[in-house]
Amino acid sequence: MHAPALPLARVLACGAAIVTLSMGIRHGFGLWLQPITQAQDWGRADFAFAMAVQNLAWGFFGIFAGMIADRFGAFRVIAAGALLYAAGLLGMAGSTSPWAFALFTGVIIGMAQAATTYAVIYGVIGRNVSAERRSWAMGIAAAAGSFGQFLMVPVEGLLINFAGWQNALLILAAAALLMAPLAWGLREPGLASAAAARREQTIGQALREAFGYRSFQLLMSGYFVCGFQVVFIGVHMPSYLKDAGLSPQVASYALALIGLFNVLGTYAAGALGQKLAKRKILAFIYFARSVAIVLFLLAPLTPWSVYIFSAVMGLLWLSTVPPTNAVVAQIFGVAHLSMLSGFIFLSHQIGSFLGVWLGGFLYDRTGSYDEVWYLAIALGVFAAVVNLPVRESAITRSQPQAA
Template identity: 70%
Template sequence: MLQVLLCGGMVVTLAMGIRHGFGLWLLPITQEMDWTRESFSLAIAIQNLSWGVFGIFVGMIADRIGAFKVLIGGAILYALGLVGMALSPTTLLFTLTTGLMIGAAQAGTTYAVIYGVLGRQIPVERRSWAMGVTAAAGSFGQFFMVPVEGTLIAQFGWSNALLVLALMALIIAVLAFGLREPGFGKGAVLHREQTVGQALKEAWTNPSFVLLLSGYFVCGFQVMFIGVHMPSYLKDFGMAPHVASIGLALVGLFNIFGTYLAGNLGQKYPMRKRYVLSGIYGLRSVVTVLFLLVPLSPWSVYCFTAAMGFLWLSTVPLTNATIAQIFGVQHLSMLGGFVFFSHQIGSFMGVWLGGYLYDQNGNYDMVWYVSIALGIFAALVNLPIREASLVRRPASA
């Protein structure tokens, strides 16, 4: 179990850590290439959508052949996408590499695949805790990698910094060797109680699955709007670049504690995870309202990002543990991929709408208001979720 947690955590640390710093590239790239913020935002938005779409199919593959080969392919694709992001001369190529390619790579190197391994390898009485630990590792990646990426940009320029990150992404392929699963080797025959079609029908006709999808959409909208547009939002108010870097690092730091606590609460109260999820979404709206009401200063930014960081990815272990609890682990990567697809549709809207409305209005005010309203919506839709495990009828002979 320790090997799975260590390797899984390090994979998520790298994969999530790299992508959480992409907001630092918005101004350097758009200014040097003479592109609009919307063009950069569109590429990152497509990245999130690509991550969600490919995540469904990658989840199916990982459930069938195991995570090992999926992770190696994802690491190679991640490195190639970062090279393309560094060298693309046009917005079209930038969108194809930064958007489609890196998005597909993230699908094969992040939560859906890793949580599938955890669900199959970690005992049920430790599953929510283990997912919280892994989510905390992703948070540590943000805390560690965002300042590293800021330093790389300052020392080597934005293009060379991306080439360095491409080399770092290949470390994921090495870590994949620690996540090889018994039962997925050559010639292995796995017993399956459900076909893919049966699992999908069961999930999509279950109201709780649809409610989890709805809440996760909001999560994606909020975190990606803040993660990508916060540096530019602060720069518009005359804040020094280091304020945004410190703020995003604080998100990662406090998210370590938030996700770990969320995983523990999910383990301690296995039939009350919906209430924790509802509280997280509601608190996000409260924190955002307070941030907009108080005078903007470096300390208000640090307080906001610390508080939001505590709530940042704490939805991830709770949502995935709820899916595993209701539907079992046989198709966990696939079902997690579908829920995450909803998250990524929200991410697409948060990133793209932030850039679009900024270009239209010259500010981000409207997007902040939408984010607050969506947080209230998510807090409400999580309350009716039924967390009891499904009892399936035996297949007819």
């Protein structure tokens, strides 16, 4: 028994719009670092800690969001995530202590992101798009997240400048609620009964199989590095540039350029994943990131060097997402795709936690981001190496496992 597939155009349109809003809002959070810490008289480590908690919560709760979405569909999960997102942004605006800020910005918004981003959306794509077009479709969804960054970051910068940082968060809370009606387009009637009929494994069996498989472990290791690099840069680069005497507009344009060029990079990675070995695509992306950071640190820091670096990093930013998730679907199938993608993403978010937290911690200790930049370079080389041995072929099961 199979649930009828949703129309491809609807899946891509609604999924892309949801990811645009969810990822677009969170990509601009670095713009709030200095306004909030200065207004509240907090250290940068206080803001960085809340963002680090957010990334951990996003990864941890993404596993359970994926389990529920695999079983009952994405609609309820995304609608609940939209409500949590709005509540978290309201709490972020009203927090007067670092601990309250960490609760709303960290835990609540992290839970919301778990329910409204890639693991859940990719589960819908995996179930409703044929294997021949799956990597391409995942590239479309990831490119939407990048477009969200390009679209939303300059808007968020303008909102902060003209409405104030608190009112800007209230406006974004209203925008986050739009994800709930968009989720209606991803309803999968009959999913629960169809999923039960086609599922060869229980959740426990699927997890034991995945975590015992070497290629899954290697993909998790690489994704850890992805999280470390992109969240450190996304959150701390605005302050890094301002410390160097560049205007806040340079940081806003830099983050927007990352988003714009990532539209191209993620789409290209998804499309190339239909033709080339995905492990080689991933190895190239991670190594190229390290080269780009080295050249950025060696070059004189000017607005143009920032814009060139941002464009190059944009091509490499979320381009790891389509090939990584497509490999998971290719190896293990789609029955538990959202859950397994959630575990892969948890590794990404542990890396994100360390990247954003170490950025704030080491800056407060040393007055510089240099040590974290060097660590990001070394980790990129490591990720390139560990992705090369990944086996992309479907796992061989000796016999169906009773669910």
